[in-house]
Amino acid sequence: MNRRDTLKIIAGAWASLLANAAVASEPGIGFPGRPADSAPCTDVSDRPRSQKNAPAFEWLTLGDVKPAGWIKEQMTRDLQQGYAGKLGKLCHEASSDIFVTNRNSLARQNTSNQDGVNWWNGETEGVWRSGHIMMAYLSEDPESMREAEAWVRHVLTSQDADGYLGAFAPDLRYKRLGELWTQSCLLTGLLAYAELTGSKDAMQAVIRSSECTMAVLGPGKAEPPWGEDHDLVYADILERLHDLTGDPKYLDFALWLYESWSTHRKTSDNSLSSLLNRKAGWVDHGAHTYETMRAPLWLSIATGRLDLGTASRNSFAKLDRYTSPGGSAVSQELILDQSPDPTLSEYEYCATKQIQFTLESALQKTGNAALGDRVERIWFNAAQGSRLANGSAITYLTEDNRLTCNGRKPDGSAIEKRNKFSPTHQDVAVCCNPASTHVAALYVRGMWMSHPEGGLAAMLYGPCKLSTVVERVPITLEERTNYPFENQVQIVVRPEKEVRFPIFLRDPGWSKSTMVQCEGAQVVRQGDYIVVTKSWKADDQIHIDFVPVIQEIEAVNGEFALQYGPLIFARAIPSAAKVVRTYPLQGFEDSYLIPIDEPADLSLCASTRWQGFGFTAMQAKGGDPLRPFDDALLKLEGSMTGKDGNSVKVSLVPMGNAPGLRRVTFPVA
Structure with missing residues (x-):
């Protein structure tokens, strides 16, 4: 019996009802409901329904696909040398033991973080440990696997008799913001561990935890203390349990959860009423918006409801408005309906991770192959272009055209502490660094x-x-x-x-x-x-x-980026690091980047526009195929036009090979 069958048997034994598989259908592309370009629909009183749709493809068990080559090398290096394997030693937020010995209670609040929020360490520790578990077992790094297993066993000892697992003691359970969000952060890791190892204990613990939550919350019972939009991510846990067990109670609870959230958070970007108004712009915190797209996406496919189908179509149409050439989307931290200007608009690493996972989820459900192109673009470009190749630091906020990295906004108008490289970003929030440990594992899961x-x-x-x-x-x-x-x-x-x-x-x-x-x-x-x-x-x-050609991508400022295959190319700007903070562990520091040379004003040549602006893709010499973002393996060689009108030879490298200062988009002369 293989691990996937074992997991399904375990899950089925703990589910109270077993349901038949979703109604089979042709592997269609898209959602039920009105076309994405239809007029906004605001009347949902009749809740129109259509026949349920089976997803176009099905997830394999996590761990069926293992990385090889440079992907495995990057994950292993991050665990052994980067903050992905050491975050708990770099900041107390990741090692506060909030799920076991330091749960929040009226007598003691776990508020040892920058903003003094009692659930925040649950996000940091839960998200980091979930990413660490996935990276450890996918890369098969022995020391990391031992550490992951020890943490899981430690957490399982904290499960209460009624099944509760979470960051709150009995006197605060289900009464505070962030309850479902921190449960989601924890359960994501436990579910991953169960799939990766076939652990009966971990699978049983997740199911018992979900049953505890559904016994307290639901129709005719209590509602979550809505106010923290992250809480809707609990639908991800329900979706995976529904996949593994076929039990309709998880779908029913997720539907109630989304409708309750939509009622109490009517103005949120992805509430049902907001999404049915296709013309309404997005204004909320980007990570919230990009992650909560997944709830109506799953529910539209699983229920066949036309209003949910229209809502989900509209959410992806809206995402297009804010997407940058590098693949990520506006989130600084709020979207505020800002256009994705490649020089002035920033994106948060949390948002990058959430968009990647949302696009993968849509690819699995709809089969729309173009979504695979977008997943590859965001992971190979925006995600790699926001981190140092050795895994020692990321930038919390990043622009495609990063002309400065000095603790200020891109236009220099105000202080922006998120604009630096850091292994923790502890002075702002330890959220982006833990989230970044998920992107490689999620990519591997969807391969x-x-x-x-x-x-x-x-x-x-x-x-x-x-x-x-x-x-x-x-x-x-x-x-x-x-x-x-x-x-x-x-x-x-x-x-x-x-x-x-x-x-x-x-x-x-x-x-x-x-x-x-x-x-x-x-x-x-x-x-x-x-x-x-x-x-x-x-x-x-x-x-x-594959047969790629150099293609242009137009940005909202009228400039153009060059793409070859799934890679976006950039002109690296030489810079020197200015250390602004050190850590007890050697090799980790917060730093700004100071340009060594002022960025030259260069333009693409209009006369060669239809021939890739005169650039040619060339294999570079001397790079390590296992560490392709240390030294570029592939370059675009060509010429641009300087301010004086003269031709200047230029070498462009993939965004991930220019994680520091760079220019991705250029005007056309």
Whole structure:
């Protein structure tokens, strides 16, 4: 019996009702409801319904896909050398033991953080430990796995007799802001541990915890003390429990939770009434907005309700308004309906993580291949371009065009403490650093999925290994590539015995005439996927050749970024670090960046616009394929026009190779 089957049996034994799988349907693209460009719908009194939709693809068990190559190296390095493995030693917020010995009570509040908020350490510790657990077991780093297991065992000892797990003692339970949010932060890690290890104890603990919450909250019972929009993220826990058990009570409770939240938080960006008004702009805290998109997304698919379908369509249309060329979206920290100016608008690392996960969730549910392009863009560019390659620090707030990094706003008008590199950002909030430990693991989780009618699907590309079961036959699959720094992917399939099934390959929108070869296979196009079907034998291979060209991406300020494959390119601006704080652990510091040379005013040449502005993609020499963001493996070489009208030779590198000062967008001369 494999780990995935074990988890389902464990979950089913603890669920009070088992439901049949969702109604099967064709793997459609999109949501139920009105088209995204329809007029706003505000009358929801009749709650129109349509037939339920099955998701286009299904998540595999976390851990079925393991990273390889540079992705594994980055995760391992972050754990062994970066703050991802040491955050608890760098700041007390991550090691306050808020879920066990230091729960909040009337007698003692756990408020040892910058703003003195009693739930905040629950976010920091829960989010960091969840990311640490995923990174440890996916990268198979022995020391990190031992630490993760010890923490999980420690937390499980704190579970009360009624099943409660959380950051509050009995006298404050379900009475304070952040209750469901901090539960979500904790349970995300415990669910991940259960999937990664097949732990019965962890799975039972999560189910008992959810049953405790549903016994207190719900129709005819108490409601959460709404006021902290993070609390709606509890729907993520309910969705995964629903996936694993098929029990409809999780869906029912999530629907009630969203409707209750929408009633009490009517003006929030993603309340039902707000989303049904497609013209209304987003103004809230970006991380809240981008994470709460997932609740109506799941509910629209799972229930088939037309109003929820319209709402979810509208949320993704709104996201487009705020998305920058690097893939992230305005969040500084509020959105305030600001356009994503690449020089003046910033994005928070928490928002970057939440957008990535939301796009992956939409890719799984709708099958819309363009969403895979967007996931790759945000992780390869905005996420990598906001961190140091060695994992020692990130910037809390980042602009695509980072011309300054000096503790002030991009225009220099005011102090902005979030504008620096730090392993903690403890003087503001220890939220972005813990959140950043999730992005690689979430990317790996979404690399491969299964098709409801059989077969596997390559959804996001990169070096990895997959172990799963198809048609009751154990399968291992190896994806050999240094993508996105090369355009070739080799997939080696190794079933225990010969078995026939399709493999869906997402065809990126930027690839022109993708070529797929597989001896003896039927290769056909199905929408934006290339489907390879055959009776697979050991060591059968699929060869994929993507064909990128240099493309332009227009920013809202009229300037253009250059994209090649999934990578966005930048002109690095030489700078020197100015240390503004040190930590007891060597190698960690807060720092500003001081430009060594003033940024030159360069423009793209209009006469060569239709030939990639005259740039050519070139493999760079001397870089390490396992550490591709230390030294660039790929560059765009060409010329730009200076202020004097003369041609200037320019070398552009991927955003992740220019995490410091840089320019991503340029005017056209």
